[in-house]
Amino acid sequence: MRRLLVPSAALLWGLQFAFLNPALALLLVALFNATPAEVGWVLAVYNASGFVASLLLPAYADRAKDYLRPMLACGALTLALSALLAASTALPLAVVGLIVLGGPAGVGSSLLFAQLKHSGAGPADVMNTRAIVSFAWVAGPPLATLIMGTLGNRAILLALAGVAILNVATTAAMLKQRRPVDADVQPRHEDPDGGRGFSKAGVAAVVLGFIALQATNSAAVSIMGLFVTQGLGAGIVWAGIALGVSAALEIPALFLIGRLARRFSSRALIASGCVAGIAYYGLMAFVSNPAALIALQVLNAWFFGIVAGVGLTLFQRLIPRPGLASGLYTNTRRLGAIVSGPIIAFGSTTAIGYPGVFAACAALTVLALALIVLSGRKARGIPPTERQAEAVPPAAASS
Template sequence: MWGLQSALLSPALALLLVSLYDLSAAGVGGVLAVYNASGFVASLVVPALADRRRDYLGPMLVAGLLTLLLALLLALSSSLGVAVVALVVLGGPAGVGVSLLYAHLRHSGASRVDIVDTRAIFSFAWVAGPPLASLVISGFGARALLLVIAAVSVLNVATTAAMMSRRARAARRGDDPPAPLDEGRAMRRSAVALVVSAFVVLQATNSAAVSVMTLFVTRRLDLDVVWAGVALSVAAALEIPALLLIGRLGTRFSDIALIASGCVAGAAYYSLMAAVHGPWLLVSGQALNAWFVAAVAGVGLSLFQRVIPRPGVASGLYANTRRLGAIGSGPVLALGSATSLGYSFVFVACAALTALALLVLGSAAALD
């Protein structure tokens, strides 16, 4: 449900701003910038406070309530000013709910396999969320989607409250809380800085590749736009079994080794896309992309929680590598349109950046 809440709101937010407030493209970009800035700060502050209290369910409950209030305000208000304030004050902290969920799992003793399996469920929600959002908007309008998001947030509040009630009953019985699993030790700060830098680069390549896919398919390959949707859908579908498999492999191989395999697959995928000329190789190559995303999304989160001793900070910091990566993808996309290779250059650059990130991860492992 937390994944569905995110998958309904995030892809449709730009469309909601245009439909409800008649914003221009520049206006949408400005609003999304301040909204994402609020989310960036909240992802650092709220999980850190939760770490101090060693309680992640309480802030999760608040995040669900803030989402409910945000959805209702956007649905009922016609004022752009109210919408912007709501997105910054309510939306930023509300978006921390998913990070808190992963932190709660880790704090409660969840293993690496549990974390990666949960991430696979989150991916499944993202496969279902955007089409559902499109169906609701096309059939009932933009405000109807906000009501659906509000309903999902109510379910998130209810499930979180149920977990809090279960914890309270266990405390009254005198049951000992589950001990967090000790699956590793904290890295040096210099090594952690290298890991974070490498993941920002890896997230940037993924963001750039997804963003350019439609233009690459239509203008570089001269194919119908439907092939871009097919390629992205195949990648998303394959990501789920890839996450489940890589989670099991985590019992036999280290996080760094699995992420390294993902980097190799990612570099191979980007190199293949730079040379592809037809639809079938475009689609079949998504298997490499799925393994790359599974390593970065699933094992990456597990790695952050292992090398950073505070679960909340670890999950929040990992979430922010995605935000920073999305920002960093901008120059890569801009360079692609300015070179003779055109959109193929984006994939060439992504292959080189993925190889660089692999070297940085190796350096972090050496420092540790």
């Protein structure tokens, strides 16, 4: 039973986001008659709330050295949000609910990964758990659209409430099963990075590098439909197939990356992912048919599997506080989504049109690779003993 709790929690938190986020714009229009402009600013303030909550709530959990009780609160907030959206008919009230309840509720997944790090889980465990979240994203959106199509738009809120109740129950079970970690016993996880330290400038470079990588992924996903219909002259269904294939391939990629993480350093794995990303974006600029588009998703899956899996574990290794590390990594995706706007604007105005977006993404991935791979080489003034101490999970040092 204990072994099923973390995978179950990962699946449920993944489903929560996979149900709500893709359907939120549709719900705003269908339930509250929001205009396109209103949808835009509502999503902006909702994401801003999530950005702030991803910094404040994990910081509180780090100070308390307790990640499960805040997770429990996030599940309760999700339940409250689904009830408010189902009962409300006024857009301003819905917006208040999304800011006050929805933003903090979305931190639950970050707290789950912080709890894994706090309890001494190794990189492979984190990546395997991340693979389950990816599976939820493969199954969640089609299931959400099926529920909305057959039972009506409000039915997805009932499904979201059901997921929230299960999240609360799963987290409560994890609290009940939780056992203190002996401070004298350190988890025995091999560190292929050899305890190499990063300077503060190096950590900042890693953060900037991952914002850039997240931005390329966000830009590529955002313009996929336009690229397929206007660039390739194919049906929009091929865009959905391509994104679905990439998401499905990401799951076995994460499991494989988890095994490789025991043998290869973070920088080596990130380099392999960036090389795959550069090849993917570069070749996408020359794609001329749907078959080639689908075939290239193998490269895309490896690229984003590295960004999602190794990125999270690298942040947890570089930043001593598990909550802050997971929250900051989550926010690189939010910031990357913001940066993707200028990438799309610049790339699409080039002579080659939408393929120019992929060319711009390839160039930005080269820059991100240089930032991340070179960032750890100039760490100074960190004695080997301190570096080893930093590699010890907080649970072993403070529980």
